[in-house]
Amino acid sequence: MAIPVHQIDSKGDILLCFPGSVRESVESPQGNQAEAHDPWSPAPRAASISRANPAETPEDDRHFMHGNIHEEVGPISLQVSSSVLCLISPVFSAMLHGPMAEGQGFRAPNSPRPFPITLPEDNGHLFQILANVVHHRSEAIPVLPSTADLVALAGLADKYDCVAALMPYGVIWLQRAEEADIVARNPEYSGLLGRSNQLLFAYALDLPTQFAQISWQILLMHCQLLKYETQHGLELPIPPDHDLLRHDLNGELARRKARLRRDIQAALMDPVSQVTRQLSSHGRGSEIHPTCPNAALAIGNYMALLERFNLSPWRPQFETDSFSAIITRALEVAQSARDDPYLFFQMCSRHRCACDNIRYGQQVHLAKKLLHNLETAWDWKLWACLDCLKNRREDDLKDGEEEERKCRVKHW
Numbered sequence: 001m002a003i004p005v006h007q008i009d010s011k012g013d014i015l016l017c018f019p020g021s022v023r024e025s026v027e028s029p030q031g032n033q034a035e036a037h038d039p040w041s042p043a044p045r046a047a048s049i050s051r052a053n054p055a056e057t058p059e060d061d062r063h064f065m066h067g068n069i070h071e072e073v074g075p076i077s078l079q080v081s082s083s084v085l086c087l088i089s090p091v092f093s094a095m096l097h098g099p100m101a102e103g104q105g106f107r108a109p110n111s112p113r114p115f116p117i118t119l120p121e122d123n124g125h126l127f128q129i130l131a132n133v134v135h136h137r138s139e140a141i142p143v144l145p146s147t148a149d150l151v152a153l154a155g156l157a158d159k160y161d162c163v164a165a166l167m168p169y170g171v172i173w174l175q176r177a178e179e180a181d182i183v184a185r186n187p188e189y190s191g192l193l194g195r196s197n198q199l200l201f202a203y204a205l206d207l208p209t210q211f212a213q214i215s216w217q218i219l220l221m222h223c224q225l226l227k228y229e230t231q232h233g234l235e236l237p238i239p240p241d242h243d244l245l246r247h248d249l250n251g252e253l254a255r256r257k258a259r260l261r262r263d264i265q266a267a268l269m270d271p272v273s274q275v276t277r278q279l280s281s282h283g284r285g286s287e288i289h290p291t292c293p294n295a296a297l298a299i300g301n302y303m304a305l306l307e308r309f310n311l312s313p314w315r316p317q318f319e320t321d322s323f324s325a326i327i328t329r330a331l332e333v334a335q336s337a338r339d340d341p342y343l344f345f346q347m348c349s350r351h352r353c354a355c356d357n358i359r360y361g362q363q364v365h366l367a368k369k370l371l372h373n374l375e376t377a378w379d380w381k382l383w384a385c386l387d388c389l390k391n392r393r394e395d396d397l398k399d400g401e402e403e404e405r406k407c408r409v410k411h412w
Contacts, residue, residue, distance in 0.1 A: 005077045008131045012079040014096075014106075015114040016131075018124030019075050076124035079114050080131050082106070088134045089162040122159075126152050134165045141169065144176045147188060147197035154204035154244060163205055170205040174198060174214070192221065196238050204244045208386040208408040215253065215384035219260055220324035252389050260323060260382045265313045267373035268306060268330065271366035272299050275345050278364070279355065292355045298345040302366040305343070309333050327374055334371035343367045381411035 005015070085092040095117075096103045106115045119127070130153060132140045145153065150173065157166045176182060177189045177198060188194045195218050202211040240250055275295050306312045310321075311330055321329075337343055346363045347355045387407040 003075045007079045009081040012081045014082045015116045016078045017118045088165040089160045091160045147194040150201040174210045211386040212383040212409045271369040294348040301342045334367045337367040
């Protein structure tokens with residue numbers, strides 16, 4: 001059986017040989033079944049989304065069609081340009097121009113062209129994607145690889161020190177992973193496993209904006225996210241000793257988890273706190289009644305509303321729901337109750353009450369205050385910062401440190 005040769009560059013002087021790369025197509029799992037696959041297995045999968053019309057897809061690119069998983073078990077060869085490889089990869093430059101056996105054989109006067117170099121540890125079809133990227137063969141690059149392939153591609157780029165060459169397409173792929181039609185056709189990209197793979201990909205390629213966005217999505221979606229545990233990190237399918245990780249990513253997300261939990265609790269209880277602060281600031285003096293019936297009625301109705309919709313911070317449902325579900329449910333409750341007169345705190349008619357000195361502009365509608373707090377959730381800026389993670393900085397700034405922090409995504 002002849003080993004298939006893919007001409008990345010028809011005039012290339014290097015023939016990269018991979019012992020195990022023949023594709024065998026099986027149907028792609030959908031829904032929760034897709035989540036069960038291990039993305040860290042030694043033989044990465046090559047499930048990818050390609051062009052809408054298969055007839056327009058080049059012959060050597062049709063294995064990137066959406067809906068299939070391809071296990072690689074046979075040989076493949078790629079004809080590439082040594083100049084391109086040396087330009088984008090210091091590893092290949094040292095291999096071909098240094099004292100290594102491959103370089104000496106390549107520079108020998110009578111060496112064959114293209115000169116064969118075997119890479120037994122690498123995945124041939126994933127390397128083909130990387131080679132197409134660095135050779136600017138855009139027509140042969142998949143529209144969107146699977147999230148497992150994104151991690152494997154990041155590993156290849158990290159191994160050969162050519163992460164910068166993959167960054168432009170990395171940004172494009174992560175943007176496409178957010179498109180509604182792609183997510184609808186393949187739930188892999190919106191599940192926890194898919195998001196975790198995308199987060200690791202953005203981390204490896206040093207993409208701060210995408211890293212922040214994906215980390216925020218993971219924080220919002222995790223079904224056990226509110227179950228705070230001081231001894232454990234966020235329960236993600238990313239092993240802490242993964243080859244691409246140089247920092248405590250799980251620990252960083254665990255800290256964000258705890259802080260987001262506190263901020264959501266504060267947002268839910270802030271309307272009550274605002275009423276009590278107003279009463280305590282105005283109700284001073286021995287002759288002033290320390291309580292207000294209107295305030296008690298508004299606070300009581302508000303707390304009953306939270307209890308009815310399982311939004312009380314001490315309820316078991318609050319511990320098991322995702323942040324996204326809690327915020328969505330709280331927004332719906334606040335919007336439906338924004339005109340409820342029983343949630344409006346205003347001055348009462350009681351003589352010498354603590355609310356006597358509260359001005360009209362300081363009166364509070366508790367549901368509207370909750371709605372305002374939740375609509376500005378993105379302004380909390382609690383996503384994970386890639387620059388702070390890699391530079392081991394704390395999230396909270398101290399006085400005078402504003403000029404020293406130069407994070408590419410502002411979160412303070």
